[in-house]
Amino acid sequence: MLRIAVLVSGGGTNLQAIIDAIAAGKITDTEIAAVISNNRNAYALERAKQAGIKDIVVSPKDFETRDVFNENLLKILQEVNPDLIVLAGYLVVIPEIVIDAFENRIINIHPSLIPAFCGTGYYGLKVHEAALKRGVKVVGATVHFVDKGTDTGPIIMQKAVAVQNGDTPKVLQQRVMEQAEWNILPAAIDKIAHGKVRIEDGITVVED
Known part of the structure; x- marks a missing residue:
């Protein structure tokens, strides 16, 4: 079973496409472990709630520096422990510490x-x-x-x-x-x- 974390910033239409594809059997042996957003007002978080998926907000605005945010984002991702991170309209630059920790395990559309x-x-x-x-x-x-x-x-x-x-x-x-x-x-x-x-x-x- 592939565990994925989907990172989103806005409406979450690509997230919905993934949710629907799993429900329809077009994606198999896969589960969405968490939806993570930098924007607490993102409609994508509502899509996650409706689908019964854990939703997490981690925003650069909530931390003193970008480095502290980067460390917290990495910590949350390590806690979720996905096999694959999917960027689905995520408008935050992925920090190098995350790329190093999940090498060749992050994809973007x-x-x-x-x-x-x-x-x-x-x-x-x-x-x-x-x-x-x-x-x-x-x-x-x-x-x-x-x-x-x-x-x-x-x-x-x-x-x-x-x-x-x-x-x-x-x-x-x-x-x-x-x-x-x-x-x-x-x-x-x-x-x-x-x-x-x-x-x-x-x-x-x-x-x-």
Whole structure:
């Protein structure tokens, strides 16, 4: 049984996709041990409560320094003791002490086809604004392992989504979530749960 901790900052639509996929049997041999948020007002915490999942708030605002927050986040994660940490719209930079403690056991969903429109400053609607401004015809989402760079870890899965005439950033964001994010994040978790993802020379190998 794969124990996962899901880290969230906002509405928790990707969290809901994971909860629904487990309920529907699309993700098997997996349980959500805890949902952790930096934002006590995040609707994702309500989703966790409704699903009977332990919810935890640990916010940088509650600590004197970022270092103290980092230490507390690590402590809470070690208490939860997940096999895998899933970043599902988590807007806090993961501290290096957490990355070291959970090496190759943290994954993130990013709303673009990495390496396009990723890195520092590219999050949420900003990604889709940049894609439309550049005039690309295909966008998408990427699930990747987290390393000490920003969106630089080994790529696990990607799914492309077509840009349509008249798209706004909000409309495009919704389409990318519905057609890509909510599909590949659960799929990647299920693959990891069944030992079908490994890293070789910095590149992931995903078995059928």
